[in-house]
Amino acid sequence: MANISDIKGRILIDKQFYLDNKDFLDNYFSEDNFYQSCDYGIFINAMDPKKPFIDAEDNEDKVQLNIIGNGRWTLLNSYNFAIKAEAGDENYHKLIKLFSKNHKEITVDYDEYEPGISLFGHFKDILTPCYIKEDDSYSINPEQASAENYDYNDRELIEKDFEDGYVFESSEHSFSPDFHEIDEYETKEFINDYGETWYDNLRPDLKKQYSLKEAIDLLIDEIIENEETKGGISFWRCEDTDLLNELFLKKISK
DSSP states (O other): OOOOEEEEEEEEEEHHHHHHTHHHHHHHTSTTTBOOOSSEEEEEOOSSTTSOOEEOSSOTTEEEEEEEEEESSOGGGTHHHHTOBTTOHHHHHHHHHHHHHTTOOEEEEEEEEEGGGTEEEEEEEEEEEEEETTTTEEEEEEEEEEEEEOOOSHHHHHHTTSSOEEEOSOSTTTTOSOOOSHHHHHHHHHIIIIIHHHHHTSOHHHHHHSOHHHHHHHHHHHHHHOTTTTTEEEHHHHTOHHHHHHHHHHHHTO
C-alpha cells in the first residue's frame, strides 16, 4: 500500500482568543480559503463553511474546528505546511504571530491511519507558535502530548470509517430468507457482491467437499476469528481472490 496518512479529528483553540479574533480566524479557516497543500492537505469539515468554528464538545473554554486530511507523511511531521491557507505565507505568518504574541497554543485531537507503517491510533498534539529571531519569522513547534494505538484489524478500520467493507457478528444467518438485522444484511451483501464469485472460482476439489453455504459459513467464521480481520473485511481484501482463499484454507486446516 502507498505511504499515505489519513486523519479525522479537530483543532481546538481558546474560546476567548477566538472571539477576540473571530473575523480573521473564520476567514483564515473558511472552507473557501483553506485548501490542500501539495504535501499534506487538511480539509475543513464544517456545517457552515463561512463559520467553521463551533463550541468544543467537551470543554466550554474551547472552540473546535472539525477536520479531515491526508498526506505523504504523518500529521505530526507536517504542521508547518499543513495549516497554510490559500492566501499564502503572509497570512500564515500573521496567524502564527497572532497566536505567539497572545501566548496561545493549538491542540489537534485526531485519529490517524497510515497503512505503509501500520500506524492506526488516536493522537493529541500541542502546537506552540514561536518566533525565530535568527530569521525574524514565525513557525510552529509541534509536540505529541498523547498517543493511543488502536487494534490494527479490518473491523476497527471499518468501524472508524478509514476503510469500507463488511462487519459480521456470526455466520448463522448466511442464507436466512429475511435479513432485518444489520449482520444479516451485511452477510447478504457480501455473498451477492463477492462470495458467490469467490466460490465459483474455488478449486474443484474444495467445491466437491463443501457446498456454497458451507464454504461461505467457514469463510465468515475465519473472518470473525482471524487477528487481521476480527469480524470485518475491507473491500480491497474482498477483491483479492487469493486473500479470500488464504482465509478459507486457514479455517479448514485447523
